[in-house]
Amino acid sequence: xxxxxxxxxxxxxxxxxxxxxxxxxxxxxxxxxxxxxxxxxxxxxxxxxxxxxxxxxxxxxxxxxxxxxxxxxxxxxxxxxxxxxxxxxxxxxxxxxxxxxxxxxx
Amino acid sequence: xxxxxxxxxxxxxxxxxxxxxxxxxxxxxxxxxxxxxxxxxxxxxxxxxxxxxxxxxxxxxxxxxxxxxxxxxxxxxxxxxxxxxxxxxxxxxxxxxxxxxxxxxxxxxxxxxxxxxxxxxxx
Numbered sequence: 001x002x003x004x005x006x007x008x009x010x011x012x013x014x015x016x017x018x019x020x021x022x023x024x025x026x027x028x029x030x031x032x033x034x035x036x037x038x039x040x041x042x043x044x045x046x047x048x049x050x051x052x053x054x055x056x057x058x059x060x061x062x063x064x065x066x067x068x069x070x071x072x073x074x075x076x077x078x079x080x081x082x083x084x085x086x087x088x089x090x091x092x093x094x095x096x097x098x099x100x101x102x103x104x105x106x
Numbered sequence: 107x108x109x110x111x112x113x114x115x116x117x118x119x120x121x122x123x124x125x126x127x128x129x130x131x132x133x134x135x136x137x138x139x140x141x142x143x144x145x146x147x148x149x150x151x152x153x154x155x156x157x158x159x160x161x162x163x164x165x166x167x168x169x170x171x172x173x174x175x176x177x178x179x180x181x182x183x184x185x186x187x188x189x190x191x192x193x194x195x196x197x198x199x200x201x202x203x204x205x206x207x208x209x210x211x212x213x214x215x216x217x218x219x220x221x222x223x224x225x226x227x228x229x
């Protein structure tokens with residue numbers, strides 16, 4: 001199975017900041033990497049798919065990049081509604097594994 | 107709008123089975139697959155498997171092979187996940203999600219997700 005490792009596991013930032021979350025795969029997954037946001041008690045929501053494509057309806061301050069084994073999710077001009085957990089997920093091969101998550105606190 | 111609505115919370119005893127439903131609306135049900143993901147209390151996300159909706163082909167995570175069955179009913183646009191021989195560590199919120207695949211590559215993603223179904227396994 002492909003292991004996905006996120007860092008940091010938690011992150012505290014202020015409104016207006018720029019934050020970056022990284023995700024590393026245990027083997028090359030090309031660009032087949034997705035990012036989800038999850039708020040407490042809610043279902044995850046797709047933010048970025050295929051490494052850098054912004055999901056319809058997601059704010060343009062979210063940006064994804066990377067290929068191979070190393071990926072990043074950046075959030076510019078952090079807003080209060082951006083708090084929550086963020087998970088990366090590889091779609092290169094099943095089982096479609098997730099990272100352990102990053103808790104973003106504003 | 108595209109929506110997945112799941113069945114309500116369940117409480118089961120160890121050794122029992124649970125069947126969670128996921129009713130889709132707002133799109134052509136047979137044009138996308140359905141995936142299932144679970145989340146134990148305070149933990150991360152764990153992919154369980156996925157099923158096509160037009161011919162019930164399935165792909166299960168090795169961990170759940172032999173214990174899980176994913177099916178669909180196209181007449182009601184509903185997907186089902188049946189988990190057997192429940193243990194206490196199966197206590198989790200179970201999510202269904204529409205499984206989207208790119209037509210030209212192997213890229214895929216889960217969007218949208220159902221609201222989740224809490225399954226509690228306790229004696």
